[in-house]
Amino acid sequence: MKGIDIKTQEFFITVNDAKLYAKVLGTKNNTPTVVMDSGYGDYSKAWNKVAPEIAKLTDVVLYDRAGLGKSEKSNKQRTSEQMVAELKELLLKMNLEPPYMLVGHSFGGVNMRLFAAEYPEDVCGLVLVDSTPEDYKERFLPTMSVEFQEAYNKQFIYEGDYQEFMQSLQQVKQERNELEIPLTVISAGKKAHYSTQSQDLWNDMQQELLDLSSRSDFILAKNSAHYIQNDEPLVVINAIKKVIEINK
Template sequence: MTSSIGATNTGEPRGGIDVGKYHVDMVSTGSGPYTVIFESGFASPLGVWQKVAPEIAKSARTVIYSRAGIGQSDARPEPRLPQRYSVELDQLIEAAQLKPPFILVGHSYGGYLIRLFAARHPDQVAGMVFVDPSMERFDAELNKVDAAKLAQDHRRIDALTPPQFKAESKLLDHALATAGKMPPPKLPDVPAIILTSTMVRPNPEFFMHTQPAVAVWRNLHDQLFRQFSSGSHIVTANSGHNIHLEEPALVIGAIQQVMASATVLAERRAHQIKVDSLMRTFDQAATMLKNQRSAEVEQLVAAALTASGLSERDINSLGYAVLNERRQLAMSTLIMKYNSDTFPESANAHDSYGELLLEMRQPAAAKEQFLQAVALGGKGNNAKALEAFRSNLAKAEKAILAQ
């Protein structure tokens, strides 16, 4: 699959940033929790993202740029190898003071480049979008299908490649062939979407555009997607290789979905960090309880829970986790007490605290909590919950009579 080889710049005034002694044509707009970096296909300037980037910039910082020697970016003397481009992206990020978390979007060859970056900086990457990405094993697999037709494709592509990009094209072919014999770069397990074109033209000029080749292309993308546990592989027959130009809404939607998924994942991780920290505090507090320091423990638990900012429902779940996983009844009771004190309008908080007081053989105190749960529950429409509160109240009254 070939990119739009030799695409020209968009005629925009020279802008961007100086990275060392070289100028890089770059446009950065928008703001938000993510920095979305776009990597173009082979020899393609930043303008190819003009149908996608503006929409993404409404909710994130976007960065589109032309690699060295493309568009209005200065050429550089180093051989144009994938690893070199990855280093130059590092330099651009530093010079432009771009801040992670990054969402990486790569088309064609750019899809391979964002894999190299993500493998080197997994902690900086929050999500990835591959737009019909180049795969290093594509030629090797096509060679098994029809070596002669593949060789003919290479001759035709070489004839179409502008003179200034011929040397880089040969370097790229060699680099991908070498990479195809090695294990693929290990990528961070982040939300990812792969967009694959399966369009088959009626009379394809290139072997790589025929049905057998497209099937190989799709299978390689399937293999790439298996590296991720969250995301989707979207197949389209409505556009060719340049999906971002022919179906920009598909690319926009993919980026937005990855950002949303990355946000959910980040929230889950932040929540788990809070829970882990609280559990360590509770373990410390449990030791203090054994040493008869109950007043200090209650203050410690209350301070930790207040600082966590967890919801009533989360604290309730945490209390039961301490009870069921750590078998710490007294500690769990303190957590539920905090919850009922902090959220006095929650029938569930009072009911849960009452249940643990009953376990602690304090039926009179438990009854008070169940009475509040019943009173609050009667204001709602959850008949099943109200029935459970009343059942617990009956248990407390029975336990009182049995004393």
């Protein structure tokens, strides 16, 4: 499909008290709209190696959460619950009708999980890319070095603070209902600074996310650190394509 001219539309849409930046790549061809959400403190550029390829098949929505990238800051609480509500309103104002196929990286995976739980009738598939498990703090963080833990706790300065982030994990835990949609979980198998014990635990916790749906699949990206979409973009691209095919 080389040589396909990918159509791009950009938007600045007011949601609550902030203008959010979004863009749509590609054209819908009787296929679900793919919506991508980035990790904590990151924005739409995180999908530069993936979105153009998916846009050859269907329309892809990329957006910057409030306070990130080209989007204005919001005075609203920065929790997943609030972000999901904002994304829902954004999609409505962009006149993008469901069904949506959701793709979330890291903290973006938490948001996409919550969106699927709150609006199940709008979602036809979910791809989690090294998504943050809801019990990360209790089970995983203690296995890491003191230095790692200190650095982790100090990173929450870009959007929600530490308390809001932990509140988001609690929100998605409370909404942990079994979904009836195709789910693919992709785990990074070569995480920087991880001991063998921590890496094995991470992969185990990623596999536990398969219980979110009765129709789930697990992929281990053996040569990837946390940003699988950069290290092994084809792994993510092919996973998304597979879910698109299921929904044709």
